[in-house]
Amino acid sequence: MSIEPQPAFKKLESSLRLKQLMASHFYELDEAARRGSHKIAWCSSVGPAELLRSLGFLVYFPENHAALLGATRKATDYIPAANAIGYSPEICSYLTSDIGACIMGETPLSRAYPGITRVPPPDVLVYNTNQCRAVKDWFQWYSRKFRVPCLGVQSFRQMDEVTTLHVAAISTQLQQLIPPLQEISGTRFDIDRLRETIELSRQCSELWGQVLETAAHRPSPLTFFDGTIHMGPAVIARGTQSAVDYYIFLLAELRQRIEAGVAAVNHENCRIYWEGMPIWGKLRELAALFLRLKTCVVASTYCNSWIFSDLDPRDPFESMARAYTELFITRADACKERYIKQMVEFYRIDGILFHEAKTCPDNSNSLYGMPQRLYQQLGIPTVVIHGDLNDLRLFSEEQAVTRLEAFIEQVQG
Amino acid sequence: MSELYLGIDLGASATKAVLLDSRRQIVARTVVATGLDFTRVGQEVLEAVLRQAGADMEHIRCAVATGYGRKNVHFPCLSKTEISCHGRGAYHYFPEAITVVDIGGQDTKIIRLGPDGRLLDFQMNRKCAAGTGAFLEEMARRLDLSLSELEQLAGQSQQDVKLGSYCTVFTFTEILALSRRGIAVPDLVKAIFNAIVQRVTELGVLSGKIVATGGVVAYNPTVANLLANRIGVDPLIPPEPQLIGALGAALFAFEEAEHA
Numbered sequence: 001m002s003i004e005p006q007p008a009f010k011k012l013e014s015s016l017r018l019k020q021l022m023a024s025h026f027y028e029l030d031e032a033a034r035r036g037s038h039k040i041a042w043c044s045s046v047g048p049a050e051l052l053r054s055l056g057f058l059v060y061f062p063e064n065h066a067a068l069l070g071a072t073r074k075a076t077d078y079i080p081a082a083n084a085i086g087y088s089p090e091i092c093s094y095l096t097s098d099i100g101a102c103i104m105g106e107t108p109l110s111r112a113y114p115g116i117t118r119v120p121p122p123d124v125l126v127y128n129t130n131q132c133r134a135v136k137d138w139f140q141w142y143s144r145k146f147r148v149p150c151l152g153v154q155s156f157r158q159m160d161e162v163t164t165l166h167v168a169a170i171s172t173q174l175q176q177l178i179p180p181l182q183e184i185s186g187t188r189f190d191i192d193r194l195r196e197t198i199e200l201s202r203q204c205s206e207l208w209g210q211v212l213e214t215a216a217h218r219p220s221p222l223t224f225f226d227g228t229i230h231m232g233p234a235v236i237a238r239g240t241q242s243a244v245d246y247y248i249f250l251l252a253e254l255r256q257r258i259e260a261g262v263a264a265v266n267h268e269n270c271r272i273y274w275e276g277m278p279i280w281g282k283l284r285e286l287a288a289l290f291l292r293l294k295t296c297v298v299a300s301t302y303c304n305s306w307i308f309s310d311l312d313p314r315d316p317f318e319s320m321a322r323a324y325t326e327l328f329i330t331r332a333d334a335c336k337e338r339y340i341k342q343m344v345e346f347y348r349i350d351g352i353l354f355h356e357a358k359t360c361p362d363n364s365n366s367l368y369g370m371p372q373r374l375y376q377q378l379g380i381p382t383v384v385i386h387g388d389l390n391d392l393r394l395f396s397e398e399q400a401v402t403r404l405e406a407f408i409e410q411v412q413g
Numbered sequence: 414m415s416e417l418y419l420g421i422d423l424g425a426s427a428t429k430a431v432l433l434d435s436r437r438q439i440v441a442r443t444v445v446a447t448g449l450d451f452t453r454v455g456q457e458v459l460e461a462v463l464r465q466a467g468a469d470m471e472h473i474r475c476a477v478a479t480g481y482g483r484k485n486v487h488f489p490c491l492s493k494t495e496i497s498c499h500g501r502g503a504y505h506y507f508p509e510a511i512t513v514v515d516i517g518g519q520d521t522k523i524i525r526l527g528p529d530g531r532l533l534d535f536q537m538n539r540k541c542a543a544g545t546g547a548f549l550e551e552m553a554r555r556l557d558l559s560l561s562e563l564e565q566l567a568g569q570s571q572q573d574v575k576l577g578s579y580c581t582v583f584t585f586t587e588i589l590a591l592s593r594r595g596i597a598v599p600d601l602v603k604a605i606f607n608a609i610v611q612r613v614t615e616l617g618v619l620s621g622k623i624v625a626t627g628g629v630v631a632y633n634p635t636v637a638n639l640l641a642n643r644i645g646v647d648p649l650i651p652p653e654p655q656l657i658g659a660l661g662a663a664l665f666a667f668e669e670a671e672h673a
């Protein structure tokens with residue numbers, strides 16, 4: 001009888017490159033803001049980033065900033081400031097922590113990147129409501145604060161099938177963004193530049209998909225927790241060459257791991273699917289817990305959500321419209337269930353974990369009985385943990401750990 | 414002295430220990446209040462059961478800890494969650510397909526076991542003390558009554574009163590309002606017990622053979638009776654329901670040693 005020491009994390013070599021890429025992204029934005037050399041567009045995570053880049057904007061993603069607030073465990077310091085101006089503690093904690101940080105004049109960027117003192121102010125904000133309504137409210141607050149335009153795409157929700165009518169409607173809205181964006185950027189729209197950007201985005205997306213698919217190997221060379229970090233370029237730099245180069249590098253490292261028989265989790269004997277948002281402030285603790293349980297969280301809806309297989313430079317607007325609309329989050333439960341079933345099969349999953357994030361119902365798929373339905377249909381256990389993406393006051397670590405340990409005991413029979 | 418198998422259940426309110434001999438008979442047991450120091454209380458119950466059994470540490474062939482403080486014991490010990498341990502302990506007395514309802518100090522669980530004792534699934538209360546022993550303790554404290562007085566008073570209740578609040582703090586505000594309206598204390602106390610039962614039945618569907626375990630059931634048979642009224646079947650109650658988690662842990666210790 002002995003108490004096992006905590007196994008060590010295996011850091012990917014690519015992490016260093018990742019850091020450099022992220023740093024140059026933020027320094028480039030900071031410099032542009034200081035010199036006024038480029039116009040800056042703030043964009044929602046699955047907003048029309050390709051269109052913005054093709055018009056010469058540098059693109060900043062508030063959701064990425066909010067995730068940083070979560071990961072650095074600062075979110076809870078800022079949320080009350082947004083609550084105080086009328087944004088409820090019950091709504092998106094990305095929104096409340098990000099607006100709160102702005103009110104308090106702080107950003108984790110200044111700690112991570114010496115010399116940067118503020119987030120780069122926007123010249124325009126562009127959202128897509130494909131994920132939820134919160135992004136629109138969030139961006140509109142900034143629009144009032146910075147007195148800059150806020151434009152957007154109103155998406156469809158709860159679709160089982162994405163039809164040509166849906167795609168045509170979104171495509172029209174995307175095209176309608178061109179005149180105002182042209183005016184703000186001072187750059188004429190050039191369809192060939194858009195095609196090039198879409199091609200880079202497509203390559204990034206394909207490579208990111210291949211990166212994630214390496215986890216189908218048993219044992220998996222990467223975990224969901226690695227994924228949440230290494231997805232950075234797919235989020236903030238899609239449509240650029242540097243994101244493509246990064247994923248070529250990362251993919252090579254993971255393939256090498258597979259060849260050398262290196263497992264992300266030693267003695268992996270249980271494979272889990274993570275459904276829902278990450279709990280940003282607890283990534284490390286949860287990763288350590290699963291390492292100890294010899295369990296690999298091999299795949300997730302969250303990381304998969306940045307694979308846009310539909311992007312096609314030959315058909316820029318239609319394909320962007322389809323890619324932004326075929327997202328998991330916009331779909332009906334039946335469609336989501338079919339998707340998860342495919343993932344369970346492909347990744348040979350032993351159990352599904354649902355994170356019910358209190359302030360993000362759109363990313364919480366345990367609210368309408370899905371875990372129970374999937375348990376019945378697939379015969380593999382499911383578990384729900386209650387928490388939040390950013391508001392750690394809504395997460396009880398003790399309870400979650402007991403629940404997860406019991407879940408793994410259940411899976412392992 | 415034969416070899417012994419230890420199970421310790423370090424719960425949020427009480428710490429329980431059970432010592433089994435090589436025929437899986439209980440040779441010692443204890444229950445103490447947990448307090449703040451899990452390590453100390455773990456040591457305390459260890460010494461208590463060893464004393465009862467007239468044994469030494471060397472006699473313990475294997476030990477398993479469970480409960481909130483399961484990682485805090487400072488002697489060689491495996492750990493297993495209270496879900497598995499309560500299931501294992503209940504299955505010991507009722508070896509068939511059962512659903513275990515455990516109402517503990519800080520959490521309430523529903524654990525479904527297959528006919529072979531395998532854990533099929535489980536539900537736990539959300540991050541809130543509603544429906545747990547902590548809720549009951551808080552109500553007792555506010556009413557300035559002991560837990561056994563609550564039990565006695567509930568027996569004298571003449572009518573059913575419903576409490577609508579979920580939150581412990583608001584429940585007490587509601588109780589104050591009802592008391593001002595002249596509702597008798599026994600009726601209020603029964604309403605409190607009923608609120609616990611309500612929370613339990615909200616957690617998951619209770620069907621088939623139900624086994625009730627945990628400290629609340631051990632000290633407050635009223636809860637088991639009210640549960641029976643609600644679900645239409647009498648729950649089975651094992652001997653010493655509060656010790657079921659520790660017993661399950663001790664049984665796991667036994668099995669672990671057998672497989673080693």
Ligand code: SF4
Pocket residue numbers: 092093094095131132133134135359360361362363389
């Ligand atoms: S999807 Fe969730 S986390 Fe993202 S912006 Fe909407 S509410 Fe916030």
